[in-house]
Amino acid sequence: MHIDALTLTDFRNFKEAKLSPERQINLIIGDNGSGKTSLLESIYCLGSGRSFRPGTHKQIIRHDTFSFTIFARGTDEQGDKHTLGFQRDREGLVKIRVDGDLVRRFGQMAKLVPVQLMTPETVELVLGGPKLRRQFLDWGVFHVEHRYIEAITGFNHVLKQRNSLLKQRLQSSESAYWEAKFVELGEQVAKERKGYWNGFEPVLQERLKHFLPQYQFKIQLKQGWDAELTLREAIERNKSAEERYGHAIVGPHKAELKMTANGEDVKAILSRGQLKLFVAAIKVVQGEYLFAQTGVQCIYLVDDITAELDADSQQKFCEALIATKAQLFVSAINKGELPDIITSADTKMFHVEHGTVKEL
Ligand SMILES: Nc1ncnc2c1ncn2[C@@H]1O[C@H](COP(=O)(O)OP(=O)(O)OP(=O)(O)O)[C@@H](O)[C@H]1O
Numbered sequence: 001m002h003i004d005a006l007t008l009t010d011f012r013n014f015k016e017a018k019l020s021p022e023r024q025i026n027l028i029i030g031d032n033g034s035g036k037t038s039l040l041e042s043i044y045c046l047g048s049g050r051s052f053r054p055g056t057h058k059q060i061i062r063h064d065t066f067s068f069t070i071f072a073r074g075t076d077e078q079g080d081k082h083t084l085g086f087q088r089d090r091e092g093l094v095k096i097r098v099d100g101d102l103v104r105r106f107g108q109m110a111k112l113v114p115v116q117l118m119t120p121e122t123v124e125l126v127l128g129g130p131k132l133r134r135q136f137l138d139w140g141v142f143h144v145e146h147r148y149i150e151a152i153t154g155f156n157h158v159l160k161q162r163n164s165l166l167k168q169r170l171q172s173s174e175s176a177y178w179e180a181k182f183v184e185l186g187e188q189v190a191k192e193r194k195g196y197w198n199g200f201e202p203v204l205q206e207r208l209k210h211f212l213p214q215y216q217f218k219i220q221l222k223q224g225w226d227a228e229l230t231l232r233e234a235i236e237r238n239k240s241a242e243e244r245y246g247h248a249i250v251g252p253h254k255a256e257l258k259m260t261a262n263g264e265d266v267k268a269i270l271s272r273g274q275l276k277l278f279v280a281a282i283k284v285v286q287g288e289y290l291f292a293q294t295g296v297q298c299i300y301l302v303d304d305i306t307a308e309l310d311a312d313s314q315q316k317f318c319e320a321l322i323a324t325k326a327q328l329f330v331s332a333i334n335k336g337e338l339p340d341i342i343t344s345a346d347t348k349m350f351h352v353e354h355g356t357v358k359e360l
Contacts, residue, residue, distance in 0.1 A: 003043065003072050003299065010067065024346065026348050039331075048115065071083070074112070115299050122276075134253075148189075161178045205217065212274060224253060226250075277309065291324070297324070
């Protein structure tokens with residue numbers, strides 16, 4: 001989908017802001033603290049229900065007001081029009097409207113707005129903990145196969161129940177019940193992730209050959225238990241350790257992506273700028289792969305595109321972004337710092353100043 005109109009009310013430093021973005025490239029220009037990141041953050045919230053910045057949802061609500069609202073009109077790949085509304089107040093009450101109807105589950109909005117975010121912090125996908133890589137994987141699986149949300153939320157619920165019983169060191173018919181559910185949903189989650197990864201990884205390899213040709217990458221999905229065993233067998237083998245630790249030590253909640261370049265951990269061998277380009281490749285390909293599988297375009301949000309990337313890397317990244325033909329929102333302090341390829345394309349430019357947005 002792409003966004004045709006966006007209205008923010010009491011969101012961060014925006015009292016009210018309205019913009020009508022371009023179908024493809026949108027540049028968000030403004031000084032430090034003007035609201036560029038907040039604008040990207042509002043679109044991210046539509047796609048994920050939360051911010052990408054640290055802090056609570058209360059910090060998103062404009063100071064001295066009670067709730068924020070994000071309203072968007074968009075068009076999907078079939079040409080159908082949609083309206084989306086997302087409101088959250090200081091007491092945590094959330095209202096989500098899709099095409100005018102109040103919906104209970106966030107997934108109903110998220111599936112219409114697949115968003116890929118690139119900020120200087122996105123390298124955490126490699127440097128941070130495995131949870132971030134599992135979230136990245138689950139984003140991809142969910143957007144290609146929406147029913148995955150039932151398996152993953154079901155599994156997370158069962159994991160909590162099982163961990164609570166393991167912690168109490170209770171062996172009962174209840175434990176056997178949750179263990180059986182854990183195996184059933186755990187195998188399902190792992191199977192869906194594997195299916196996604198098998199399709200995604202070769203496409204990523206192609207992009208990496210272009211972005212970072214000096215390295216040979218190997219990126220393997222580790223499912224969270226010994227690949228030679230079924231989940232049931234892995235649990236049996238680890239029974240005494242799980243009882244000792246008081247939580248489940250095997251299962252898809254332990255899945256990980258192992259990433260090496262020329263045989264070494266990417267964290268140890270790639271420079272900071274190369275890591276950024278590596279993550280940029282992953283992000284671009286995740287959107288491209290989604291489009292190839294489903295015909296659905298994601299929206300790319302890029303904050304501070306130039307940070308840590310040299311001219312050649314910026315060029316490669318921007319070319320790849322433009323080639324997706326997806327809608328882009330790119331922020332910068334001034335237009336001059338952006339690569340020519342982005343500014344000379346057919347773009348719309350917005351100037352952000354003290355919480356107001358003007359189309360230039
Ligand atoms: N809840 C809030 N209410 C009012 N203002 C807020 C709130 N949260 C943040 N702000 C202010 O909003 C402004 C915009 O911040 P934002 O991070 O979007 O700026 P930016 O244009 O991306 O800046 P930079 O170029 O420095 O990254 C900041 O001055 C910040 O203090």
